[in-house]
Amino acid sequence: MISKEEIAEKYKVIQNEITEALEALDGKAHFEEEIWEREGGGGGRTRVIQHGDILEKGGVNFSAVHGKLPEQIKKAFGVEEDEFFATGVSIVIHPNNPWVPIIHMNIRYFELNEEIRWFGGGIDLTPHYVDENDASYFHQELKSVCEKYSAEFYPKFKEWADNYFYIKHREETRGIGGIFYDKLTPEKAGISFQEIFDFSCDLGRLFPKVYTELVNRSRSKEYTEAEKNWQYLRRGRYVEFNLVYDAGTKFGLETNGRIESILMSLPEQANWFYNFKTESGSKEEKTLSLLKKGISWA
Amino acid sequence: MISKEEIAEKYKVIQNEITEALEALDGKAHFEEEIWEREGGGGGRTRVIQHGDILEKGGVNFSAVHGKLPEQIKKAFGVEEDEFFATGVSIVIHPNNPWVPIIHMNIRYFELNEEIRWFGGGIDLTPHYVDENDASYFHQELKSVCEKYSAEFYPKFKEWADNYFYIKHREETRGIGGIFYDKLTPEKAGISFQEIFDFSCDLGRLFPKVYTELVNRSRSKEYTEAEKNWQYLRRGRYVEFNLVYDAGTKFGLETNGRIESILMSLPEQANWFYNFKTESGSKEEKTLSLLKKGISWA
Numbered sequence: 001m002i003s004k005e006e007i008a009e010k011y012k013v014i015q016n017e018i019t020e021a022l023e024a025l026d027g028k029a030h031f032e033e034e035i036w037e038r039e040g041g042g043g044g045r046t047r048v049i050q051h052g053d054i055l056e057k058g059g060v061n062f063s064a065v066h067g068k069l070p071e072q073i074k075k076a077f078g079v080e081e082d083e084f085f086a087t088g089v090s091i092v093i094h095p096n097n098p099w100v101p102i103i104h105m106n107i108r109y110f111e112l113n114e115e116i117r118w119f120g121g122g123i124d125l126t127p128h129y130v131d132e133n134d135a136s137y138f139h140q141e142l143k144s145v146c147e148k149y150s151a152e153f154y155p156k157f158k159e160w161a162d163n164y165f166y167i168k169h170r171e172e173t174r175g176i177g178g179i180f181y182d183k184l185t186p187e188k189a190g191i192s193f194q195e196i197f198d199f200s201c202d203l204g205r206l207f208p209k210v211y212t213e214l215v216n217r218s219r220s221k222e223y224t225e226a227e228k229n230w231q232y233l234r235r236g237r238y239v240e241f242n243l244v245y246d247a248g249t250k251f252g253l254e255t256n257g258r259i260e261s262i263l264m265s266l267p268e269q270a271n272w273f274y275n276f277k278t279e280s281g282s283k284e285e286k287t288l289s290l291l292k293k294g295i296s297w298a
Numbered sequence: 299m300i301s302k303e304e305i306a307e308k309y310k311v312i313q314n315e316i317t318e319a320l321e322a323l324d325g326k327a328h329f330e331e332e333i334w335e336r337e338g339g340g341g342g343r344t345r346v347i348q349h350g351d352i353l354e355k356g357g358v359n360f361s362a363v364h365g366k367l368p369e370q371i372k373k374a375f376g377v378e379e380d381e382f383f384a385t386g387v388s389i390v391i392h393p394n395n396p397w398v399p400i401i402h403m404n405i406r407y408f409e410l411n412e413e414i415r416w417f418g419g420g421i422d423l424t425p426h427y428v429d430e431n432d433a434s435y436f437h438q439e440l441k442s443v444c445e446k447y448s449a450e451f452y453p454k455f456k457e458w459a460d461n462y463f464y465i466k467h468r469e470e471t472r473g474i475g476g477i478f479y480d481k482l483t484p485e486k487a488g489i490s491f492q493e494i495f496d497f498s499c500d501l502g503r504l505f506p507k508v509y510t511e512l513v514n515r516s517r518s519k520e521y522t523e524a525e526k527n528w529q530y531l532r533r534g535r536y537v538e539f540n541l542v543y544d545a546g547t548k549f550g551l552e553t554n555g556r557i558e559s560i561l562m563s564l565p566e567q568a569n570w571f572y573n574f575k576t577e578s579g580s581k582e583e584k585t586l587s588l589l590k591k592g593i594s595w596a
Contacts, residue, residue: 034573048572057572169551169560236564243541244551253467253542262467266534266570273566274346274355275332275558 001193007109008064008087014204015062015089019047021208025215028053036258040067046261054219058093059264070254081113092265098231099218101127105207107200119196120182124165126175128231129283130290134214135176139297141210142179149191149199157181162293167241172291174241230284232271239270299491305407306362306385312502313360313387317345319506323513324350334556338365344559352517356391357562368552379411390563396529397516399425403505405498417494418480422463424473426529427581428588432512433474437595439508440477447489447497455479460591465539470589472539528582530569537568
């Protein structure tokens, strides 16, 4: 069976492929790299791109950390074991142009006492303005990768994403969803350990392909100040989701992770306009109407 | 004994006094009022001021809500009772000028099954740049009000504020603290129910006095773009505190409160600059060095 070291190495290579592809996509800005160590064990390689032609702020973080699991996380996971190892690649990209969507991807592997072995991950898209063709393309691509491994993956993981990327207090999904899975084992997945790992690598490789396509579709579109303000407002929702609900953020903050790497998911600028109302018949209203669970995009 | 209805009425009058004083202070903008009802019972009167001469975004919220307490909050409170009543005034002000501090005040009264009766509240100051004279003035004023009621209040509630208004993942206090108290009863306070109530009203009345003084000390100071950016960054920390740690925000989100009233505490604009480092010897560095627990400001 592939070892945790080999998994980490492969994820590191995927980080390289992704940052290369994103630099090529942007054409102007370059990633800055920060190598960091975690006091409790392990460390990571954070790469952040800023003020690009299209990428306003984006982070592609690799980490492989280990140590003792804090009590509250053991409880939340419902486990007794407390020696953990976790490795993964985590990405959030905030573009300048409000017509280009925000994207997030994460693939991760988790071990407890070298006995429990889980994979988790997901990709989800957060357009400031929902475009049905883009949403359909995005979900089709995810569905194809899922179907290479199991017919059950896409419907199950798509529903999981709808429920996970949900801003409960706003009664809105974060965006148009995608896929999400967690604590995946060969038993639950019905495929081998190696295949689950391969699935996660395929998702990692799908990321630059779909985001390049989506960026190139909209990067040249002009936008107004009002559209920019709507982007800032939608980014505020993104901040709300990440700080109030996101499990990865919580895990990072509670295990004393590197704060700047965890919070690289936050946009450079977000706004909260008190009691903002969308105009009837507007494209903002249309977008809100599509931020719902259970829409069949694929 | 004063009834919950009388407490709510008095808090409403205090809201009036405060919004009048803040309009006079600003001299340009006026509060907009929104009367709202809560589905589970009760409602409130939210007043928000925006784009003033000095007040960029500020909310003064009165509410009196009641209903069934959700399970997770009963657990968090360690109580069996589930009929709750809560009333209070809650304020957050974000000024335009980075030399003027952010301020927060809250006074509240809470009843469970008409048996348990608690008061809670606090005032804390979050300067973007810490000025020792202002911090000292602010704490002196709080200390004076506390000492009218009990010699124990100020030291105890000051320490409570240091621990409460703390951004654990940043190892920073939110600002220079103030006072914080919760679940206060005559038994714990050593003074009567009426006196605890009077104490909360005195805090409500202290608010416009101290904030008027602090605003007038700094409102005419010029600022640079770099200072404005530092303000946006500090506001980002404020957002992190409110969404990750603040108990009032959590309570509101979990009891289906009115979202726009709960999140009126968020600034109009906040920024996250990746891996921002303060320059050695700078005023930003000095400010960070003063965002610590246990400083004797009074």
